[in-house]
Amino acid sequence: MKMYVKFDFNALCKKVLDERLKEQGLKYRLLNFGEVEFYESFTKEQHKIFKKNLEDYGIEIIESQKTALVQKIKDAIVELVFSDQAVSVKASIFIAEKLNHSYGYLSNLFSEVAFTSIENFIILQKIEYAKVLIINNKESLTEIANRLNYSSVAHLSTQFKNTTGITPSQFQKIIGKRRKAKSLAINSEMLYE
Numbered sequence: 796m797k798m799y800v801k802f803d804f805n806a807l808c809k810k811v812l813d814e815r816l817k818e819q820g821l822k823y824r825l826l827n828f829g830e831v832e833f834y835e836s837f838t839k840e841q842h843k844i845f846k847k848n849l850e851d852y853g854i855e856i857i858e859s860q861k862t863a864l865v866q867k868i869k870d871a872i873v874e875l876v877f878s879d880q881a882v883s884v885k886a887s888i889f890i891a892e893k894l895n896h897s898y899g900y901l902s903n904l905f906s907e908v909a910f911t912s913i914e915n916f917i918i919l920q921k922i923e924y925a926k927v928l929i930i931n932n933k934e935s936l937t938e939i940a941n942r943l944n945y946s947s948v949a950h951l952s953t954q955f956k957n958t959t960g961i962t963p964s965q966f967q968k969i970i971g972k973r974r975k976a977k978s979l980a981i982n983s984e985m986l987y988e
Contacts, residue, residue, distance in 0.1 A: 799931065804873070808854060815848045830863075865908040867894055868901055869916065876920040876943070883944070886917055922958045925951065929967055936963050 809825055816823050819841060822834040837845075846856050857863045871893045875886060890913070891898040905913045921943045928939045940951040948963075955963045 805870070808852075811849070811852050811854060815845060818848070819845055821845075861904060861908050864894070864896075864901075865905055868905050868913065869909075872913070872917055872920055876917065876924050886913070918954055919958065921945075922955055925955060925963065926959075926966065929963060930970055932970070936967075939963075 812825060812831060816831070819837075821837055821841070824832045824834070826832055849856065857866055868890060871890050872886070874893075875889050887898040887902075890901060894901060902913050905911075905916070909916065925939055925943060928934050928942070929936075934942070936948045936951065940948045943951065945951040945954075952962050952964070955961075955966070959966065961969075
């Protein structure tokens with residue numbers, strides 16, 4: 796049996812943060828984009844324990860202001876790309892308005908800290924989402940291209956191939972073969988039970 800699960804990474808991280816902070820008895824307020832505002836200071840030992848507790852979930856405390864802002868940019872991009880509704884606003888406008896900084900400043904900072912451009916990061920996120928949509932097998936490539944604001948399936952295919960080394964159609968075939976092989980394996984197991 797197979798089950799597909801959809802995550803809201805922001806909600807999941809907020810829940811983990813909330814549980815760990817309450818566990819330590821700290822007074823705080825959760826803000827957007829993984830920001831926590833503390834109402835009182837805490838000891839180095841409390842900080843160390845909290846940091847360790849978060850690392851168990853793959854969450855790390857960001858110490859640098861620049862790194863924190865780059866993480867906010869990444870979060871905004873993920874929010875934009877993985878949105879359930881088709882978003883027609885330009886990514887540059889969305890990010891600048893969301894973070895209340897000029898896009899030029901954010902773009903330069905992102906390149907400096909992440910060693911890639913915002914545009915490349917957006918493409919990577921779009922391709923990751925395209926893979927998820929292909930695996931879920933509920934939408935055609937045309938629908939996926941439209942959802943991700945590509946001008947055509949050909950444009951999606953070019954970026955998909957440049958990123959993964961294969962076309963979306965080839966990816967679909969690979970997924971289909973894996974499903975078929977798994978289905979055959981399950982059916983043959985049932986025959987012998």
